Amino acid sequence: MVKREMSAQVRVRLLPSARCLFDEPVQVKVAGLKSRQVVTLRARSTDDKGVVFSSSATYRADGSGEVNLDRDPSLSGSYVGVEPMGLLWSMRADIMHKRFQKTSPLNAHVVNFSVHEEEGGKLAEATNERRLIRDGVTRVPVKDGNIRGVLFTPPGGGPFPAVLDLYTFGGGLSEKRASLLASRGFLVLTVALYGHGDLPKNITEIHLDYFEEAIEFLKKQDKIGSKGVGVISLSKSGDLALSIASFLPNIEAVVWINGCSANTALPLYYKQRLILPALMFDFKKAIPTESGAIISKYSMHDPLEEENKATLVPIERATGRFLFVASEDDLNWDSKAYMDEMVERLKRHGRENFESVSYPGAGHYLEPPYGPYCPSSFHGVAGKPVLWGGEPRSHAAAEVHLWKKIQEFFRTHLSCDFSPTKAKL
Template identity: 65%
Template sequence: MLRSNQDSPRIRCQPGSRSYSEEMSSLIRLRLLPRARCFFDEPVQVKVAGLRSRQAVTMRARSTDERGVVFSSSATYRADDGGEVDLNRHPSLGGSYVGVEPMGLLWSLRAEALHQYFEKGKALEPHVVTISVHEEEGRVLAEAANERVLLGDGVTRLSVNEGNINGVLFTPPGPGPFPAVLDLNTFMSEKRAALLANKGFVVLALGIFNVNPETVTEIHLDRFKDGIDFLQRQPKVGSKGVGVISRSMSAGIASLLSVFARDVKACVWINGCGANFFVPLYYKNKQILSSLIFDHSKVIHTESGGSILKYAFTNPLAEENKGSLISVEQAKTQFLFVASEDDLCWDSKTNLDEIMKRLKRQGKDNFESVYYPGAGHMLEPPYGPFCTSSPNGVLKYKTVWGGEPRAHAAAEVHLWKKIQEFFKAQLS
């Protein structure tokens, strides 16, 4: 979809007149390659042609999330001698980012207000980003819409309300059999599950919390074990076992499922903790873990109004926390452990270091680990807006998540490919 802001004039005008400028803008072409409609996790090449040689322009992007909050970004570019700007080759000279960043306009999208997370949890509607080219004074020269699809053709989406299970099931087209993945989120989101289904996985998305966390006094592992059993009953699912993917608080649930559910064959653990957190955890009506102590006095409040929680989580290995420690060394699951080194929500790196020490002491080799310097807590599928800080639905702080935007965006691209390779190797 390509639209210039003026119709072509009917007469040729002399340089310097307003109509001449309008005629020139009608020749400017903004292209999104290989196509304007793509999957959410695919890159696009942004190219502008028809500019004057060495002309300076501003590229802008704009998108609205599910709550109606507008996110935007901008970057200044200078056309080459042929009057072209290619974000794959040319550097941004200023704005939301600098340097050669082909997808910079997307990952640098931000709301005007502080502490905003881009809400895109529903899979049915695409993530639409309007990209435009502007003269230095702001006049629009060309505009195009990038539709970033979460649900591929033929992938079915089914709401599931069965017993303890309240989630969404995504199934790829074709007869199968397909590998199965349980996608655990602290709060319900369909994005990651839908994108994995596009890659050939049957995925059940579940949220740890389906109600206000303030009303929750205990969490039962049975509900997530039921999700594993539900996946294995699906007619298109193969028989090799189930994978689990998780981040943050849900990573603890995932590692515990790996201990208690023998059908969990592969687990992706992203920026988790080595202990159970928030409320006691139960299985078969018996408490199996207490909750890690959180010291509110050690929360660091920043000038922006955001809070760094990293130092408020007490040591899982301390005597008073021993009852919350997750015995991951008892699992026979294959693990992919992932830690962001600039995580300011909690100390993912130290937690992962301790987990690996315990596994190695037990002679375990059923794991691999990846560390991302410069990345923050909120590792997600790539090319979404980078979130600096946002309200924490569990702890009620406006939480600073950490991460340097460029390094974080690169980590998401690398990790997303790694996750797919890991699940295919362990579950196919």
């Protein structure tokens, strides 16, 4: 039925290929339209939870009846202006407060692009298969001692730099970032803390020993090329990454994205001894909004107040390199202030083992690029939806820039010679 409605001469082309990795741009071109014809382009996808995401933008064809998203501006719709990947990052869920979920890297992010007449009739369509894992990357679920996670190994003999991915503090496991890093040549272990497999549903304390075990597991892998490991984090796992770098050996490079400078929410133990108490929050300070989501940015207690200073992670002890990344419009918490405090503290200690980058107009959830921007979603700790902040276009641009920067940082600072060191505790 649909086929009969569609125009035989109009076609959508996805270049260089309709199949690509999730983090690769694709060029969208439409040909066979009438000269100067106004059409609407739509993108639609369903995530692993069955939530539908969609976007649309209106374009005017050139004199030859062509639309090229690399060149032509959107006149109206989900975004305006020249945005080659706008149809992807501007996709919104059809239900409020839903974040795009890709839980298994074995399922591609399938996006349907379609072209429609002003009256709505469909003229042509094409499907973009955006894969999260490159051919040849192996994915092995890990159940080793206390560790629960997934190990991704790039194709080939290696050796490869090794990275521990602490994706998020939410229960369960996310494999998207780990599988994409492995597709880019890194040996990556992503681990769950709770809410996955036989792990407890909830936890009341965190033990650094768990991450030490994960690092030892990574270092035993045949294809590891770095003498130490890298750690990549986001949000609450940011302070865990800082603690790993400050208290454990063999940590060469840490990426901290929109985290806190203090140990938050749960006390941190090592060898059954409390090493950092928890910085807590007061949700009475959260700001309600009309959408039903709250702004939690000002809910954390101040880690610099005298009674909270014991929660600060002693990053001045770390020997590895830090890449601090803060979104200036993070509404989850004040990432930029935490980053500035850490930079100032390291300088005060005469340390130069860090670099920092901040992104104006970006929100809390900085992810691999070209996924749908998420304005708000349910927050497990708050027990309700929160606003993540950010302006979609600026946020999307930040993700593209940061993804390249992360890979360069790890390639530069994960060395490839081996000499064991002792724990610093």
